[in-house]
Amino acid sequence: MDAPKPPQSQPPSTSSSADAAERERNVALRVVRPGIVGYAEALQTQRDTAAGVRAGTVPETLFLLQHRPVVTMGRRATGDHVLLSREALLERGVDLVETDRGGDVTFHGPGQIVGYPILDLRRRGLGPHTYLRFLEAVLIDVLATYGIRGFRDPAYTGVWTEQGKIAAMGIRVSGGVSLHGFALNVNTDLRYFGLIVPCGIQGRSVAGMDRILGRPLDLDEVMDRIETAFRADRPREVAVAAAVTAAVTATATPHAAPPASGELHG
DSSP states (O other): OOOOOOOOOOOOOOOOSHHHHHHHHHHHOEEEEEEEEOHHHHHHHHHHHHHHHHHTSSOOEEEEEEESSEEEEOTTOOGGGBOSOHHHHHHTTOEEEEOSSSSSEEEEOTTEEEEEEEOBHHHHTOOHHHHHHHHHHHHHHHHHHTTOOOEEETTEEEEEETTEEEEEEEEEEETTEEEEEEEEESSOOGGGGGGBOGGGOTTOOBOOHHHHHTSOOOHHHHHHHHHHHHTSOOHHHHHHHHHHHHHHHHTOOGGGOOOSTTEEEO
């Protein structure tokens, strides 16, 4: 999976409004769909792309892809949240990778859409927490187009449904540019989540769009809807959600305390 090439130079915008600037950023967003990609390859491509975004030589890019079965451990992960040994996982065709995103343990595999937005958060005026609220809003909007009610749990980052958590998130911000992102369960084999304590959250279920709707979904169509929702302007909604989250975490129990800046998860 190669990093995207620099865009052709564009004339500077004459608009002075924040809304026009946001629309311009979204138009310039490059969306790449490389199919099924190994985790290590995707991580290196993210890093290469982020370096280009910081240098101004590569456009902001949203990667939408699938991974081969892999359990990933973020910086806050503990070994007891992986319920099998590395050898036992490999016997089941599942790799185990330690990574530099925030968060705990999660699973990626076929039928799950993984999104890696490589964005200049400073230029967009987004902090890490507000950015996570933006990602949640995007996926909540996508689910709504299928008649699925998604919502936030202020104690846990991600998107939830009445049937369980349907989208996990873990990010890293380096030099003002985001890496990693979200994982949306579409046609995912949810039995894989029985190999771990998903996101380190005990006693909460995991959900999939196909299970809720009673039918498999076309992944390309879901990616189309993610791209559409991702380009939508939503500054007020995100600001309100961020304020609510800040108020909740200020009085939250220890399990809900936010991690260190730059590494966030759900």
